[in-house]
Amino acid sequence: MLTSMLLILPLAGFLTSLAAAWIVPASSKARASGTVQKIIAGIGFAALFVFAFLAKSEIGTGYLGIPLFGLWLNFGLTQLSWYFVAMVAGITLVTVLFSLQGLRDDGRYPFYYAWLFSKTFGMLGVLLSADMLTFFIMWEVMSWCTYFLLQQGHEKAKRAGAGYLAYAVTAGMILLAGLLYVYFNVRSFDFRTIQAAFSGFDAGRIIVAMLLVLVPMLIEAAAYPVHWWLPSAYANAETGISAYLAAISTRIGIYGMTMFLFAGFGLTALNLVTANKYVSANEVLMIIGAFTMVVPTFTALFQHDAKELMTWHSIGQGGYMIVGIASSTTLGIAGGLFHVFNHMTYVSLILFSIAAVEYRTGTTNLNKLGGLIKKQPVAYLGLLFGIIGLAGIPPMNGFVSKWLIYRALILSGHPFIALAAFIATLGTILSVYKLIHNMFLGQLPERYNDIKEVGWGMRLPIIFMMAVVWLTGAFPGTVLAVVADIQQSLGLERVAYSVHGVAAEMGQLNMLVINIVFIGGLFVSWLIYLAGGKRKHIGQYDNYAAGHFLDKSIPYNYNYNFYAGMEHIFERLLHKPPVKRAEQALATFVSGTSEYVCRIFTGNITTYSAYVVAAAVVILLVLGGGR
DSSP: HHHHHHHHHHHHHHHHHHHHHHHHHOIIIIIHHHHHHHHHHHHHHHHHHHHHHHHGGGTTOOOEEEETTTTTEEEEEHHHHHHHHHHHHHHHHHHHHHHHHHOOOSSOOOOOOHHHHHHHHHHHHHHHBBBBBHHHHHHHHHHHHHHHHSSSSHHHHHHHHHHHHHHHHHHHHHHHHHHHHHHHHHHHBBHHHHHHHTOOOSSHHHHHHHHHHHHHHHHHHHHHTTTTTHHHHSSSSOOHHHHHHHHTTTHHHHHHHHHHIIISSSHHHHHHHHHHHOOHHHHHHHHHHHHHHHHHHHHHHHHBBBHHHHHHHHHHHHHHHHHHHHTHHHHHHHHHHHHHHHHHHHHHHHHHHHHHHOOOOOOOGGGGOOTTTTTOOHHHHHHHHHHHHHHTOTHHHHHHHHHHHHHHHTTOHHHHHHHHHHHHHHHHHHHHHHHHHHHHOOOOOOTTTTTOOHHHHHHHHHHHHHHHHHHHHHHHHHHHHHHHHHHHTTTTOOOOTTEEEEEEHHHHHOOOHHHHHHHHHHHHHHHHHHHOOOOOOOOTTTTTTTTTTOOOOOOSSTTTTTTHHHHHHHHHHHHHHHHHHHHHHHHHHHHHHHHHHTOOSSSSSHHHHHHHHHHHHHHHHHHHOOO
């Protein structure tokens, strides 16, 4: 019963919020409707959060949903799905609390909370699906609700949402093909039946099934090179939506990949492919993960908008998860799953901090910001904690999951993939330094002299997420305990953990010692600071350089076009003849392919709706023929 409430609550919230948006009189629609929807959202998502944690007692219990095509849609909780359900419920509640003050009632987001409820319903439906047919149907619900959520905002956001829909429909069509292929081979949608059947199949049939099922998961996870939908869609959305989507929505693809690899197809089937002389599923996925780590991370380096920079990192961080899980090692899978949680915490923290700056300054353009550290200290600290976690630097939680992945890759004999992970971390450090410098350090533009910190409604979620990022870094065992249970439920070896890290038999990582050393270093630095000479605080214009006094008209810090020198180097390389010819050939191929694809993906929602109806008819015919 508790598990069923995870679907009933968001569905009821969607219908109630939708009614609130329509019923309130037009004369006071924007403000009054927004207030009512905020109340509904606050109560609804708080209740969902409570039920998500109470439902842990029902792990392993399945139940029937609604009849469809003569079959019953099956739902239930597993250790893996509960982990993701808890994250979805938690980050959604924090996002809603942040938006209560952060989302202005200006009429641009009339159905924000309604579609947030529906999107949550779709994600939870995917996570609770106990068979492949239910998974596909809820996957489509989730995709369409994501599209409608992205439609909230200005015209550019709506166009970007349409771009996402093209990828989502493609993923859905491929997944439908995978669903039908599996059904023709097994004559069942039940995951346990599929796993038992595939353990006896030849490698060829397993490879086809994995391609048809895992490609949609990689599209949703925005893995390289099927990631192009994400930067535009997330960067142009309202910043609160961006935080929510980047934190957890994209990671449903990681859930699907993990579930199908270890629970859907099973280890036996995976080992058959891995043992093949010519094809190794693990290595192919790790290579995809390596490109996903490196290319988008260095692309982030050249972005001049804070949100765009973070969208590229949302792609890059998914590469670590793919590599860790695809390694199929105890440490790697633990690191990949733990990194999903860590990514959710520090990315949402960073985007909340960016949203706080945008709320006061009206921009996320890094070339127009700077010097805000004294104006918005809470947002500064939030961004600082977040980028330390993102870069995988102690003592924050991102360090622990990346340490697990690094160690797993080295011990399992994948030094080049490990090198890619280290290179990606270097790119992350470079780009997040640009992020915090251009927003909070250096010269404060005169137009921001009178701005102040955001209200407590936005500050408290930032402070809370700061605490989570640090505490789960200091006490990673609190999350690793859940990860170990997931591994055991999937028939894998449990990671040996302690409250403060990893047990000695798997590498001995003690975050308590690291935190003591870190805090001790800060304390010593503070003592040295106090022991220094007398200090004089001066204003930013009471200064001079090269013998000349500086006034308000002279920008004297290096924040405009940060890393311009590096961009110049790469720009010159791009104009060399071999690179230019390859680029022109690729552009010609993409252009021709795009013209053909545009005949199918027209950008018209009516066309996409027709595809969905056609897919439903195909399923109905197949199921009817199967009986």
